[in-house]
Amino acid sequence: MKVRIKDIADRAGVSAGTVDRVIHKRGEVSDKTRKRVIGILKELHYEPDILARTLASRNPLKVAVLIPFHSPENWFWKKPLSGIYDACSELNHFKIEIREFLYDQFHKQDFMEKTGEVLDYFPDAVIAAPVYFQETIDFFSNCEKSGIPFVSVNDNINHPGQLTYVGQDSRSSGRVAAKLIDFAVPEDSRILVVSIAKDKDNYSHILRREEGFREYWVNSSKSQGIEIIPLSLDKDSYQYIKRALTETFQTYDRIAGIFVTNSRVYQVAKYLQNTSREDISLVGYDLINPNIKYLNNGVIDFLISQKPHEQGYKALVTVFNKLKMNKKPSPEQLIPIDIICKENLCCYQV
Amino acid sequence: MKVRIKDIADRAGVSAGTVDRVIHKRGEVSDKTRKRVIGILKELHYEPDILARTLASRNPLKVAVLIPFHSPENWFWKKPLSGIYDACSELNHFKIEIREFLYDQFHKQDFMEKTGEVLDYFPDAVIAAPVYFQETIDFFSNCEKSGIPFVSVNDNINHPGQLTYVGQDSRSSGRVAAKLIDFAVPEDSRILVVSIAKDKDNYSHILRREEGFREYWVNSSKSQGIEIIPLSLDKDSYQYIKRALTETFQTYDRIAGIFVTNSRVYQVAKYLQNTSREDISLVGYDLINPNIKYLNNGVIDFLISQKPHEQGYKALVTVFNKLKMNKKPSPEQLIPIDIICKENLCCYQV
DNA sequence: ATTTTTTCCGTGTGCGCACACGAAATTACA
DNA sequence: TGTAATTTCGTGTGCGCACACGGAAAAAAT
Numbered sequence: 001m002k003v004r005i006k007d008i009a010d011r012a013g014v015s016a017g018t019v020d021r022v023i024h025k026r027g028e029v030s031d032k033t034r035k036r037v038i039g040i041l042k043e044l045h046y047e048p049d050i051l052a053r054t055l056a057s058r059n060p061l062k063v064a065v066l067i068p069f070h071s072p073e074n075w076f077w078k079k080p081l082s083g084i085y086d087a088c089s090e091l092n093h094f095k096i097e098i099r100e101f102l103y104d105q106f107h108k109q110d111f112m113e114k115t116g117e118v119l120d121y122f123p124d125a126v127i128a129a130p131v132y133f134q135e136t137i138d139f140f141s142n143c144e145k146s147g148i149p150f151v152s153v154n155d156n157i158n159h160p161g162q163l164t165y166v167g168q169d170s171r172s173s174g175r176v177a178a179k180l181i182d183f184a185v186p187e188d189s190r191i192l193v194v195s196i197a198k199d200k201d202n203y204s205h206i207l208r209r210e211e212g213f214r215e216y217w218v219n220s221s222k223s224q225g226i227e228i229i230p231l232s233l234d235k236d237s238y239q240y241i242k243r244a245l246t247e248t249f250q251t252y253d254r255i256a257g258i259f260v261t262n263s264r265v266y267q268v269a270k271y272l273q274n275t276s277r278e279d280i281s282l283v284g285y286d287l288i289n290p291n292i293k294y295l296n297n298g299v300i301d302f303l304i305s306q307k308p309h310e311q312g313y314k315a316l317v318t319v320f321n322k323l324k325m326n327k328k329p330s331p332e333q334l335i336p337i338d339i340i341c342k343e344n345l346c347c348y349q350v
Numbered sequence: 351m352k353v354r355i356k357d358i359a360d361r362a363g364v365s366a367g368t369v370d371r372v373i374h375k376r377g378e379v380s381d382k383t384r385k386r387v388i389g390i391l392k393e394l395h396y397e398p399d400i401l402a403r404t405l406a407s408r409n410p411l412k413v414a415v416l417i418p419f420h421s422p423e424n425w426f427w428k429k430p431l432s433g434i435y436d437a438c439s440e441l442n443h444f445k446i447e448i449r450e451f452l453y454d455q456f457h458k459q460d461f462m463e464k465t466g467e468v469l470d471y472f473p474d475a476v477i478a479a480p481v482y483f484q485e486t487i488d489f490f491s492n493c494e495k496s497g498i499p500f501v502s503v504n505d506n507i508n509h510p511g512q513l514t515y516v517g518q519d520s521r522s523s524g525r526v527a528a529k530l531i532d533f534a535v536p537e538d539s540r541i542l543v544v545s546i547a548k549d550k551d552n553y554s555h556i557l558r559r560e561e562g563f564r565e566y567w568v569n570s571s572k573s574q575g576i577e578i579i580p581l582s583l584d585k586d587s588y589q590y591i592k593r594a595l596t597e598t599f600q601t602y603d604r605i606a607g608i609f610v611t612n613s614r615v616y617q618v619a620k621y622l623q624n625t626s627r628e629d630i631s632l633v634g635y636d637l638i639n640p641n642i643k644y645l646n647n648g649v650i651d652f653l654i655s656q657k658p659h660e661q662g663y664k665a666l667v668t669v670f671n672k673l674k675m676n677k678k679p680s681p682e683q684l685i686p687i688d689i690i691c692k693e694n695l696c697c698y699q700v
Numbered sequence: 701a702t703t704t705t706t707t708c709c710g711t712g713t714g715c716g717c718a719c720a721c722g723a724a725a726t727t728a729c730a
Numbered sequence: 731t732g733t734a735a736t737t738t739c740g741t742g743t744g745c746g747c748a749c750a751c752g753g754a755a756a757a758a759a760t
Binding site for chain 2: 707708709710711712714715716
């Protein structure tokens, strides 16, 4: 039934040790017998028994995780980490060693130092969330040169050598947001698209979410009646946002919906609440605490979750499957675009 | 670091064999030494190594799956099965044997025969989707008597001995449906709640979905302006439904939204399309093919997925964790209530 | 006191694999 | 031709556990 090393060895007329050396490419095997063994290996579809394998081998699988660190204000990046650890404890029996390399997402220099540390660690695989485009490309290229498989998470850097990308299709999520607002908004109204980021163009998913949002209306029957007002803010202080929104509301009337393209939607919610505009439909991203608060009291109508926990989880599982089981994943693992409202929130909070 | 049987044995001044006998409750150990060993087992927090365990043991884990069979018309029940098999292949290394016992959900007699077959199979665990309430209770009680752990899936029979329930909170899902329709519907309108089932009262989730739907409006600010019209149909032929709907539309005007409490929403969608009433907001359940068709062409606005695949998946994982790792799960594993629209459909289709 | 039965326990083997060690075969070199 | 260096390969051990077998000790029967 099951093909063991011993079976291969018998068939090839050699000993188990020799087959083992072929499998692990440890040399000390003549060209002739190596080829013969490889032939039989394929012929009998040999698949190593992972149980026996990890039981016998002493050294763990070293996985480096390179993502921004989290803080009380920036809680988001805690989730992928816990997803990774959850996956790790499920695969616990298989000796996996996680090493965190957490960088300051606002200091390029720090990121680059951390990439160096990762390489010094000589990991068996890397899971990384890219922020700085060019620097990440360089780092990934280094990984490729060293033969270290790497997974890109949350934002797709699209490096040709990457094992896979785990994350959302940002453009589709923009379309979903549009659909939700479309559903609620009357024909003859204006919709605000608010992007709040220091350097918006560095965050490609913000751009793609905007694209998706616009795309939706092209095919919509309502499109003629709807006007979309973009609003880009490069500071996320409430004072600044308040001023900008006040100005916008003075300029435009009939604003019936607002789409905030990232997790800063709570700032807009705060403004709407303070100015008694709760009837405006508000849609944004991410299940972080301030957003959940405004979701529960009805100011935010829907949140789209990036499912950071699941991203981390899937990333580690992918790495594991590749390294221990030699299964290569699909190049993109798109996370479902979950629509969260007050009513289904509970089952998403793990 | 890691505590092995040998460590326990040394500490207790006995041999590994004795410890083994204690762990597996195989007897042939004196009371005194057994208690001593058990004490040390706890003291050192012994956890068996599953790798070594399954490597050494010859017999597989036998899991019986008792669910309705699927057919071209009733595609739904294929999903939990494939979820179970997916989980199985992920845990493949651990010698798991799945045996299907598929029954005709419309013949109580067949269900009862199949429960008998399950018991004859002497499984190590049972995963069952209940349709017939009392009969399932009896069956579960039999399982309990034989010491076979059992999981209830899709519908919660709430047997006190069950290992866990994997499925949705139907009431919450009703509330979600209400929220979606509320979002789209103007203040002064009527909403139709359509339940299509031969014996509605046998399907507790239909009742609970209706409850949740009504609950929502109690707290809603709109509630005074909204009127909810219930409509129960005990045949699912299109002709029958068409007649009933036509009549309803003649009786009531200003119907702006329809909530169908199960997967038959495609029949209502067909009617709306045929009578050019696509502007009415339509929400229903399940990602089955006819529903997906009407979702894509815009007649159905939202579908709530029961995630049958994930239910099967989680059920098997739970069983595995319990039997191989002795981890007891939480009594209820609620599946998230996913809101599906045309725009995010793609990432949910596995 | 001897034999038989029963209770209790230790030893040994194997699951499939990784890896160290050393032996045999081959080659290089004097 | 003999010896050393090198390549190539087989054997053995252990990972942690399950389980069979058989032996010693204790209890019971003769």
